[in-house]
Every structure is written in C-alpha cells, then in structure tokens.
Amino acid sequence: MNHDEATRLMAVEKYLLNEMPPELRDEFEEHFFDCPECSADLRATEAFLAAAKDEMKEVRVAKPSPAPSRKSPFEFLWRPAFALPAFALLLIVIAYQNLVIYPHFANEIAQLRTPQLLPSLSLAGGNSRGGETPSITVRPSQPFALSFDIPTQGRFSSYTCLLYSPSGSIAFQIQVSAQQAKDTISISIPAGHRETGTYTLKVQGDADGSAAGPASDLAHYRFAVKEQD
Incomplete structure (x- = not known):
C-alpha cells in the first residue's frame, strides 16, 4: 500500500475506528511506519479522538427544570393550622344542629300536626x-x-x-x-x-x-x- 492508496481509502480514519479489514490493516501498518505523512496524520487524528472522548465525558446533559406547579388558591384549606380548627368548628355546628335545631324543628312540626286548644x-x-x-x-x-x-x-x-x-x-x-x-x-x-x-x-x-x-x-x-x- 502506498500513500496515495492510503489517502483514497481513508486508511487513517478507518484504522483508528477499527473499520478496516484485517488484510488491509496489516498492509497499512507496514505502510505508515515508512510514510511520514501517514504517521503524522495518524498521530494527529488519534490525539483529536482522544481529546474528543475526554470532552464528552465531562459534558453533562442539562436536565430541564420541572415547571413550577400552579398553586391552588384553596391550598391553605389543607394546611393543619387552618384545617384542624375548621374541622373542629364543623363538628360543633353539626352537634348544635343535631342537639338543638333539629329537635326544635321536630317539636314544632309535631305541634302543627297535633290538634291544640288555643287561648x-x-x-x-x-x-x-x-x-x-x-x-x-x-x-x-x-x-x-x-x-x-x-x-x-x-x-x-x-x-x-x-x-x-x-x-x-x-x-x-x-x-x-x-x-x-x-x-x-x-x-x-x-x-x-x-x-x-x-x-x-x-x-x-x-x-x-x-x-x-x-x-x-x-x-x-x-x-x-x-x-x-
């Protein structure tokens, strides 16, 4: 293999990328030991690929930050500082209805259904x-x-x-x-x-x-x- 043939076959790149058939690989190795130009191209390309690999290792793909969740205007209702007193007040209202209001209404309805002697x-x-x-x-x-x-x-x-x-x-x-x-x-x-x-x-x-x-x-x-x- 001579220099022109190595250039036409892109032997330097294929050699470093391990894409060259074994028989051509042997011929190219015999050639670049005697060809200063191919030896220089081989060293330069090899250095470039090594630097590129190191650079790729250091690069970190930036993850997109999650979009801020939209807060509900009623979110404060679920906070313990508000929810517990509100729940206690609700229990008081329910108890008042069951113990006072409903019995009072039931008594009034019973009076309406029962004949009465009015003064x-x-x-x-x-x-x-x-x-x-x-x-x-x-x-x-x-x-x-x-x-x-x-x-x-x-x-x-x-x-x-x-x-x-x-x-x-x-x-x-x-x-x-x-x-x-x-x-x-x-x-x-x-x-x-x-x-x-x-x-x-x-x-x-x-x-x-x-x-x-x-x-x-x-x-x-x-x-x-x-x-x-």
Whole structure:
C-alpha cells in the first residue's frame, strides 16, 4: 500500500475506528511506519479522538427544570393550622344542629300536626275606644286566637285590618272581602317576635276593593297581651 492508496481509502480514519479489514490493516501498518505523512496524520487524528472522548465525558446533559406547579388558591384549606380548627368548628355546628335545631324543628312540626286548644280573645260586639281594655295571658311560645266584628257598609268592597304592636309598628295586616266580613273574623296571632303590652287593631274600608286605594277608618280595637310566668 502506498500513500496515495492510503489517502483514497481513508486508511487513517478507518484504522483508528477499527473499520478496516484485517488484510488491509496489516498492509497499512507496514505502510505508515515508512510514510511520514501517514504517521503524522495518524498521530494527529488519534490525539483529536482522544481529546474528543475526554470532552464528552465531562459534558453533562442539562436536565430541564420541572415547571413550577400552579398553586391552588384553596391550598391553605389543607394546611393543619387552618384545617384542624375548621374541622373542629364543623363538628360543633353539626352537634348544635343535631342537639338543638333539629329537635326544635321536630317539636314544632309535631305541634302543627297535633290538634291544640288555643287561648282566645274576643273583641266581637265591642269597640275599645272607650271602656276597659280586654287582655289575654299566654305562654311566650303559645299563639292565640283573636276574634272581632267588622262594621260593614255597602259602599266598601273589601276591608283592611291592621294590627299595631305596643311599639307602634305594624305587626301585620290582613285584607278581608265583603263576603267574609259578614261573619265574625277570627285570626291566629303567632308567638314569634310577639311583644307584651297593648295592641291596637284598626279596621278600614276599601272603596275600590284594594288596600292601596282610599280607605276609611271604621273601628279601633285595643287589647293587651301578657305572658304567663
């Protein structure tokens, strides 16, 4: 093998990469011992490959940093400093519902389903503009029935009954038709938010059948509510 043939076959590279057949390898080894150019190319290429291998060993492939996880705005709910007090508060609420609220509702429902004798106060046949003020004594949680007459007049198509509390505010109002007003009116006064003291029941006549229209005062009834100890 001569120099031109070694150059054409790229003998230096194939020799160092161990890609040369055994018979050509022997011929090239005999050649480069006598060829200064091939010997120089062989030493230079060998040095380059060795340096490249050392450099590759030192190179570390950079790992991509994980993307920062997006924090939930409700993450603080799972922290012990918040979760434990919140859980304790939840237990207190559940216990209060089971021991207080639900039994109270059950008792009220049972009362609604059970027939009861309600205390009653009748204002029928009288007008409390003068004379003694009638009164009724009830338990704080006990409703009572209130009955009264409406002095009907043919020019009114309906009537409005307004009940004023002892503080002067309207406790409630009820509209009564002309047909209903022919009989004694009986209404139930609930116990919720009820004040003790003297109430005033005002009866008005509505000329156009609407409580929002012109009204005429027909009667004022006064009565007192007392609570039983």
